[in-house]
Amino acid sequence: MPGKYKYLYGPVPSRRLGRSLGIDIIPFKICTLDCIYCQLGRSSKKTLERDEYVSTDAVLAELAEKIEDGLDADYITIAGSGEPTLNSQIGKLLNAIKKITNIPLAVLTNGTLFFRDDVREDCAKADLVLPSLDAGDEQTFRRINRPHADINIEKLVSGLAAFRNKFSGPIWLEVFLVAGLNTNTQQIAVIKNLIERIAPDKIHLNTAVRPTTEADVAAVTPDELEAIAAKLGDSCEIIADFSAAHAPTTDTRTTPEDVFSMLKRRPCSVEDISAGLSIPPNLAVKHLTTLQQQDLIESYHKNRTVFFRAK
Numbered sequence: 001m002p003g004k005y006k007y008l009y010g011p012v013p014s015r016r017l018g019r020s021l022g023i024d025i026i027p028f029k030i031c032t033l034d035c036i037y038c039q040l041g042r043s044s045k046k047t048l049e050r051d052e053y054v055s056t057d058a059v060l061a062e063l064a065e066k067i068e069d070g071l072d073a074d075y076i077t078i079a080g081s082g083e084p085t086l087n088s089q090i091g092k093l094l095n096a097i098k099k100i101t102n103i104p105l106a107v108l109t110n111g112t113l114f115f116r117d118d119v120r121e122d123c124a125k126a127d128l129v130l131p132s133l134d135a136g137d138e139q140t141f142r143r144i145n146r147p148h149a150d151i152n153i154e155k156l157v158s159g160l161a162a163f164r165n166k167f168s169g170p171i172w173l174e175v176f177l178v179a180g181l182n183t184n185t186q187q188i189a190v191i192k193n194l195i196e197r198i199a200p201d202k203i204h205l206n207t208a209v210r211p212t213t214e215a216d217v218a219a220v221t222p223d224e225l226e227a228i229a230a231k232l233g234d235s236c237e238i239i240a241d242f243s244a245a246h247a248p249t250t251d252t253r254t255t256p257e258d259v260f261s262m263l264k265r266r267p268c269s270v271e272d273i274s275a276g277l278s279i280p281p282n283l284a285v286k287h288l289t290t291l292q293q294q295d296l297i298e299s300y301h302k303n304r305t306v307f308f309r310a311k
């Protein structure tokens with residue numbers, strides 16, 4: 001039965017989090033950034049404005065139902081079809097979830113709003129925070145992450161460093177590598193300097209092994225990733241999965257076959273699939289990834305949007 005939940009997806013297998021139940025608290029695709037490697041496509045709205053973008057009560061009602069149905073997950077992960085800290089109620093939501101379950105709470109964020117006291121305070125209620133840093137200088141930051149005009153790399157890094165001082169839980173920092181853009185020796189050296197200021201517990205290296213919006217986003221090879229990981233030190237792990245994230249999603253209400261049926265009728269974007277099946281975009285991406293790994297579909301770009309079609 002597709003569409004039982006509007007805000008929840010999974011639990012889905014995650015390399016970083018085990019079995020993770022995603023909660024999507026931002027409408028498609030409102031973000032502070034517009035990363036060239038974003039699986040969700042271009043940002044429809046780039047903003048720094050926090051708001052209750054989705055009803056906290058509705059999210060909590062869905063989660064309560066899911067728990068009652070029997071929820072087996074390693075983490076509940078607050079994410080979004082955009083940047084979840086833009087949701088002004090995220091702190092309230094984290095507090096409320098803690099009252100109904102002991103499952104640890106993770107927040108997946110790009111970290112760009114951590115310069116704000118209220119965002120740091122909200123996210124400190126989580127058990128684990130997973131921010132991102134993909135560049136060592138302003139020019140590369142603008143090239144890869146295409147930020148809102150009022151965000152710059154110094155604001156991002158000092159916000160994350162301030163959060164580190166406040167938050168005693170683990171911070172796992174993701175660095176997304178794009179071949180030719182942030183992978184040379186000088187760039188890795190400056191990224192390393194910034195990481196030292198943030199002092200995360202782990203560094204997770206990723207690259208474009210899944211479909212991305214931009215045609216020219218090239219993945220880094222496993223050997224290059226190994227070499228970069230060695231430069232970044234012992235706390236660095238590679239999370240890019242070149243063998244394909246073969247584990248199927250454990251969400252039983254929609255399957256990759258539902259998505260494949262849609263694509264056999266007509267090409268669709270992530271947003272089309274999400275709307276057509278009434279599932280969160282992140283779950284649509286998971287299903288698309290499975291179908292790509294099975295070589296059943298292909299992607300192409302049209303009018304700045306990535307479309308998928310059956311082969």
Ligand code: SF4
Nearest residue numbers: 031033034035038110
């Ligand atoms: S990858 Fe994340 S931070 Fe970047 S544009 Fe997409 S949703 Fe926003």
